[in-house]
Amino acid sequence: MSGTGLLRVEKAGPQALLQDAGRFGVRHLGMTQGGPMDWHAAGWANALLGNPASAPVLEIAMGGLTLMAEADVTLALCGADLGATVNDRALAPWQRVELNKGDRLAFDLPRSGMRAYLAAPGGWIGEASLGSVACVTREGLGGHKGGGTALEAGDTLRFPAARPDPMPVASEVPEAYRVDYQQPARLGLIPAGQIAAFDGRSLYEAFNREWQVDTRADRMGIRLTGPVLTGPLPAMVSEGIAPGSVQVPPDGQPICLMNDRQTIGGYPRLGTLSPVARARLAQCAVGHPVRLTACGVGVARAQWRAAIEAITAFGAIRS
């Protein structure tokens, strides 16, 4: 590993995981997808360094992480503001950050959003399993040292020594593409599944009342609390779950199924969150106000495409 750039983990925090685009072609065995919960912020972190969108990034949930640079390196930080500092000097997200050997990059607590993404030139090096380094702790797959382990104090993070590509000209994400995670979240939901089986009151309230993010929220699913959704719901046979599916167990409180979701489930579904909505929800803290808005496939696709094209175009303008 000589010639490889590296950082040392001094403190790991609640959960910091290596993530690439995720694991595909294995859902029929029950393997989950993985990948960054907020693909938008992760994509921008890679774009700032001229990396491919799917290059492995670090997903830092809720802060608490301290890294020590053991070589000079340029990283990129996007997504949540977790009170990051470099040698005690404040560091805002959505920009590149130059670290010199011996510099300490520390994350404190969430100030805005939940998950920050830290990219390295060429992507962090991880142990691939089934074609992906996406770290899924529950399945024991992927991660920076394999086995589905999160970052731990004393670990080493590596990235390729040779710069694969020149960096983009700009070192900051344009203001227009930064998301203000403190605003209430409006999430586009494509109606699907068993939505027709819910009663009229429930459907009205689902799209007109405010929801809040529940304490039961992780990479598998994010529960919302609010009006109780009821209806003459059918006893269901378990079926495949698409990313962003919103299922409603008999207690009437929806669960938005995220990157590490179960592959098959048997609760009635209201529909599917748009990809933009999924990324937004990933940044909502417990208690954050959320509204659901009905959205068609065409609109959801157009928003997704526009967001990805902006990231791609930025990364393509190189010095």
Add this chain to the structure above:
Amino acid sequence: MTTPCIENAGVDAWMVRFADQINPDNQRWIRAFCRQCRAVFGPALVDLVPSYTTVLVQYDPWQMTDVAARATLSDLLDQLAPESAETVGRLVELPVWYDVSVGPELALIAEQTGWTMEQVASAHAAGEYQVFALGFVPGFAFMGLVDPALATPRLATPRQRVPKGSIAIAERQTSAYPQVTPGGWNLIGRTPLTLFDPQSDPMTVLEAGDRVRFVPITRDCFIELGGDTTPVGEGSA
């Protein structure tokens, strides 16, 4: 076999529904569909998730529009023929310690059937089940069909932590939890076997098409086979 329908499942997925009820014959159609889907979609196919009555088809939205993907599925279904002779799957036996401490809903099912907990356990162990699909979490085998008397709806609120090896019932489906996970099925016992190990090949003990029998074992035998007797809802299990 009714005409399959194609339902929206988001920006990059369609849900193909073959039937509303579980029927082992569905699998002949589902297997044929999956095989042809892989051939027709080629590299534009991202994932297929077959289950009892449905197949979730996830495709690459940058290679295909949703309209084109739907048309492809529709054409495929028009010409679909079921797989002919059903191949008899291999028989796998899973040892189970049926006990209310590791299977709290034994009591619930006993109450609803008017049977003793021992009778509930015997009725579950008397069946030979087909593995319809793997999913939910790695190695979780969706099996059926259990005796109609044992059919029990899922819990109103899923448990945050179902212990590894838990044997469970939901409606007429049965399964074994390969790992600790949240889950809403009714627990009736526990197997000491490890059903999913990413380090072994194959990674899963069960595969779709297998036939499964549950073999009742004593607490001593369960411990001898490496089982964890920690009751449901307590500590480390």
